[in-house]
Amino acid sequence: MRRSWVGGANAAETDFPLANLPFGVFSTTAEGPRCGVAIGDHVADLAALAAAGLLPGDCGFDAPALNTFMALGPARWDEVRTRLTALLAEDGDGALRGDAALCGRALVPLAEVAMHLPFRVTGYTDFYAGRQHAFNSGSILRGPDNALTPNWPHMPIAYNGRTSTVVVSGTPVRRPLGQVMGPDGDGPVLSPSRRLDIEVEFGAVVGVPTRMGDTLTVAEAWENIFGFVLLNDWSARDIQRWEGQPLGPFQAKAFATTISPWVVTRAALEPFRTKGWPRDKALLPYLDEPADYFFDLTLETHLCPKGGAATRIVSTNTRHLYYSAPQLLTHHALCGCAMNAGDLLGSGTISGPEKSSFGCLLEQTWGGRDPVPLDGGERLFLEDGDTVTMTGWGQGEDYRIGFGRCDGEILPARPNVGAN
Amino acid sequence: MRRSWVGGANAAETDFPLANLPFGVFSTTAEGPRCGVAIGDHVADLAALAAAGLLPGDCGFDAPALNTFMALGPARWDEVRTRLTALLAEDGDGALRGDAALCGRALVPLAEVAMHLPFRVTGYTDFYAGRQHAFNSGSILRGPDNALTPNWPHMPIAYNGRTSTVVVSGTPVRRPLGQVMGPDGDGPVLSPSRRLDIEVEFGAVVGVPTRMGDTLTVAEAWENIFGFVLLNDWSARDIQRWEGQPLGPFQAKAFATTISPWVVTRAALEPFRTKGWPRDKALLPYLDEPADYFFDLTLETHLCPKGGAATRIVSTNTRHLYYSAPQLLTHHALCGCAMNAGDLLGSGTISGPEKSSFGCLLEQTWGGRDPVPLDGGERLFLEDGDTVTMTGWGQGEDYRIGFGRCDGEILPARPNVGAN
Numbered sequence: 001m002r003r004s005w006v007g008g009a010n011a012a013e014t015d016f017p018l019a020n021l022p023f024g025v026f027s028t029t030a031e032g033p034r035c036g037v038a039i040g041d042h043v044a045d046l047a048a049l050a051a052a053g054l055l056p057g058d059c060g061f062d063a064p065a066l067n068t069f070m071a072l073g074p075a076r077w078d079e080v081r082t083r084l085t086a087l088l089a090e091d092g093d094g095a096l097r098g099d100a101a102l103c104g105r106a107l108v109p110l111a112e113v114a115m116h117l118p119f120r121v122t123g124y125t126d127f128y129a130g131r132q133h134a135f136n137s138g139s140i141l142r143g144p145d146n147a148l149t150p151n152w153p154h155m156p157i158a159y160n161g162r163t164s165t166v167v168v169s170g171t172p173v174r175r176p177l178g179q180v181m182g183p184d185g186d187g188p189v190l191s192p193s194r195r196l197d198i199e200v201e202f203g204a205v206v207g208v209p210t211r212m213g214d215t216l217t218v219a220e221a222w223e224n225i226f227g228f229v230l231l232n233d234w235s236a237r238d239i240q241r242w243e244g245q246p247l248g249p250f251q252a253k254a255f256a257t258t259i260s261p262w263v264v265t266r267a268a269l270e271p272f273r274t275k276g277w278p279r280d281k282a283l284l285p286y287l288d289e290p291a292d293y294f295f296d297l298t299l300e301t302h303l304c305p306k307g308g309a310a311t312r313i314v315s316t317n318t319r320h321l322y323y324s325a326p327q328l329l330t331h332h333a334l335c336g337c338a339m340n341a342g343d344l345l346g347s348g349t350i351s352g353p354e355k356s357s358f359g360c361l362l363e364q365t366w367g368g369r370d371p372v373p374l375d376g377g378e379r380l381f382l383e384d385g386d387t388v389t390m391t392g393w394g395q396g397e398d399y400r401i402g403f404g405r406c407d408g409e410i411l412p413a414r415p416n417v418g419a420n
Numbered sequence: 421m422r423r424s425w426v427g428g429a430n431a432a433e434t435d436f437p438l439a440n441l442p443f444g445v446f447s448t449t450a451e452g453p454r455c456g457v458a459i460g461d462h463v464a465d466l467a468a469l470a471a472a473g474l475l476p477g478d479c480g481f482d483a484p485a486l487n488t489f490m491a492l493g494p495a496r497w498d499e500v501r502t503r504l505t506a507l508l509a510e511d512g513d514g515a516l517r518g519d520a521a522l523c524g525r526a527l528v529p530l531a532e533v534a535m536h537l538p539f540r541v542t543g544y545t546d547f548y549a550g551r552q553h554a555f556n557s558g559s560i561l562r563g564p565d566n567a568l569t570p571n572w573p574h575m576p577i578a579y580n581g582r583t584s585t586v587v588v589s590g591t592p593v594r595r596p597l598g599q600v601m602g603p604d605g606d607g608p609v610l611s612p613s614r615r616l617d618i619e620v621e622f623g624a625v626v627g628v629p630t631r632m633g634d635t636l637t638v639a640e641a642w643e644n645i646f647g648f649v650l651l652n653d654w655s656a657r658d659i660q661r662w663e664g665q666p667l668g669p670f671q672a673k674a675f676a677t678t679i680s681p682w683v684v685t686r687a688a689l690e691p692f693r694t695k696g697w698p699r700d701k702a703l704l705p706y707l708d709e710p711a712d713y714f715f716d717l718t719l720e721t722h723l724c725p726k727g728g729a730a731t732r733i734v735s736t737n738t739r740h741l742y743y744s745a746p747q748l749l750t751h752h753a754l755c756g757c758a759m760n761a762g763d764l765l766g767s768g769t770i771s772g773p774e775k776s777s778f779g780c781l782l783e784q785t786w787g788g789r790d791p792v793p794l795d796g797g798e799r800l801f802l803e804d805g806d807t808v809t810m811t812g813w814g815q816g817e818d819y820r821i822g823f824g825r826c827d828g829e830i831l832p833a834r835p836n837v838g839a840n
Binding site for chain 2: 122123125128138149151154155157158159160161162163164165167174176177178179187188189190212213215216217220236239242243244245246247248249250251252254255256284285286330331332334335336337338339340343411414416417418
């Protein structure tokens with residue numbers, strides 16, 4: 001692996017070696033939010049590097065969001081990556097390394113920064129692109145014979161998610177109030193959710209926009225994707241059960257969706273490209289894939305009760321997905337739907353064949369029947385004070401390409417409507 | 421009715437008398453988009469009036485969107501309305517009327533302006549709040565015994581719509597491509613939609629934002645609503661049928677949603693407040709309404725084939741809704757979903773008891789079986805070149821409060837994916 005002169009960047013266990021260079025938005029006590037890349041145990045301040053004339057053109061790195069840069073497209077993304085690699089590599093040029101004053105300004109220890117939402121989320125769409133999850137959750141709700149709806153093997157099924165509550169890792173998540181079926185089954189009651197769940201997902205971030213009326217091939221869609229994030233699609237199963245017909249999930253998913261602070265680019269994930277799940281049926285030609293657009297990335301999730309110890313509750317892999325990210329984007333644009341720089345496409349829950357790889361508690365407990373063991377306890381669903389942490393990485397021979405943490409703590413519900 | 425000195429404002433048939441003062445965003449050949457109010461056959465340029473010192477405080481009227489003003493809240497909205505009324509009333513003050521040069525700059529003939537989306541749409545949620553429509557469409561799909569899902573009488577059902585394709589009246593609508601069940605029923609094909617439909621809706625526009633985790637009473641929600649627009653939720657019924665289970669509509673609704681250029685305020689609609697549809701069952705207390713939050717507004721829809729004559733195909737009324745706009749907003753925020761200035765809440769299709777009042781072709785043709793007669797033809801669903809025009813108004817004794825036109829022409833589908 002090519003080495004960096006920045007501290008921590010060559011450690012085997014770091015998420016952020018020179019080959020990664022994920023993009024995010026950070027602030028310090030001295031200065032407000034701006035764009036940066038993670039390198040070892042530091043953030044390289046892209047606004048400072050741009051101001052020093054070390055980066056090409058105007059990429060909008062002094063803004064508190066990556067949207068401007070993301071809209072510039074693959075040629076510019078590659079140009080910036082190449083330049084950053086030269087600045088940060090041991091065998092690179094000395095333009096940054098040789099300027100101690102600039103290093104002091106532009107390399108900020110990760111321990112001293114606060115991370116923000118990396119981009120303004122212009123739209124959030126949540127797919128259902130994992131076959132094992134679709135089969136498991138369909139089996140729990142409708143039985144194994146009707147688990148997959150007839151459309152499922154033919155197209156990536158999705159619903160529009162709620163954009164206003166996509167938040168960055170570390171944001172607490174308040175247990176939602178909602179209508180749920182009452183204990184006697186004779187009518188709904190207003191209640192805090194009692195079946196609060198996670199969903200382990202992989203989020204694709206659209207960079208290059210398309211206009212209303214435009215469509216995309218899968219190869220074009222691949223080029224338009226800027227990068228990827230970890231995504232926890234928090235879900236209230238009791239609210240979802242009662243509200244979900246006929247129009248799909250709404251309040252059950254609208255209270256929070258957490259993403260990792262770092263967007264890992266396609267270029268960084270290139271070594272981990274792989275084939276996806278075998279096809280049940282041939283897809284229509286508009287979903288044809290001229291290359292392998294899936295990834296071999298490990299995703300782990302830990303649950304830590306307040307004051308307790310963390311237990312790993314999920315270990316899964318993004319290669320368990322059935323539809324690739326560019327297939328999601330191609331299908332999304334098929335009707336002529338305009339796609340914007342900042343659109344977030346969740347994969348849907350990623351479950352593998354083993355129980356330990358099931359990506360949500362609904363599946364792990366098989367509908368709330370079989371508790372998940374914890375270090376010093378067990379869970380059917382989340383309790384107040386629980387912190388859920390997702391991590392993810394591609395494993396190279398002597399390095400990993402990671403996403404940082406994607407976590408959130410559950411706060412107790414508000415006591416009443418209107419009591420803010 | 422209080423009279424205005426501006427041309428056309430006192431005509432019985434104008435949508436825009438002094439009592440209306442709807443807000444929008446307009447441009448001229450000489451100057452880019454900025455905020456205005458319609459008065460008679462003119463637009464009063466709010467940026468120009470603010471620059472002349474005739475409006476209170478900084479309302480952001482020089483921006484190409486109303487969001488800043490909408491977020492300022494009811495006290496400021498009322499203050500601006502009172503000031504505009506004084507400037508434009510026959511018996512008002514002379515600050516504008518007496519300044520010929522300012523009149524020349526600040527009163528622009530409607531015939532000379534282009535209208536834009538009135539606000540940046542931060543979120544679009546489409547409800548299903550009309551009982552007759554829910555019953556009709558449920559009957560067509562599932563039969564009359566299972567027409568309403570059990571949750572329907574207890575809460576406003578909704579799905580998140582697609583924000584990127586909410587467009588202003590006059591924007592052409594390209595017929596979408598999509599997956600539909602093939603003619604033999606043995607698998608899906610890629611095809612332009614053959615069942616392109618309208619949905620006559622009423623849109624509420626959120627002004628005052630709420631934070632993630634906050635909830636709202638219905639009375640609070642009412643105060644947070646800035647105003648209302650006409651809304652046509654274009655729908656592809658064949659795509660919807662195939663994709664709709666289990667997660668609800670997605671591509672079938674994502675290609676376009678058209679709104680009127682003018683946002684009519686709560687204050688302007690005050691004379692038309694009324695009760696809604698009788699309740700099937702008592703609602704949970706969080707949906708209690710301390711006042712009448714429905715409106716008596718006529719909504720008409722005309723269909724005009726290319727080169728042909730327009731036929732009125734729908735005449736309905738917003739009082740046919742079952743859930744009021746503040747009930748929609750209260751339910752939306754119930755889980756702690758953050759609501760933003762610029763969130764658009766569609767009512768869902770508004771149908772009355774008579775066939776002529778059914779608000780979409782699916783209902784009017786009862787699932788595509790019984791054509792709707794046109795002047796010189798008939799329709800099951802929309803054809804290329806058809807223009808659909810929605811209008812709406814509250815009828816006073818000698819005036820009406822209207823929304824202007826909400827229209828769009830159907831363009832032929834793209835020939836292929838990737839052929840832009």
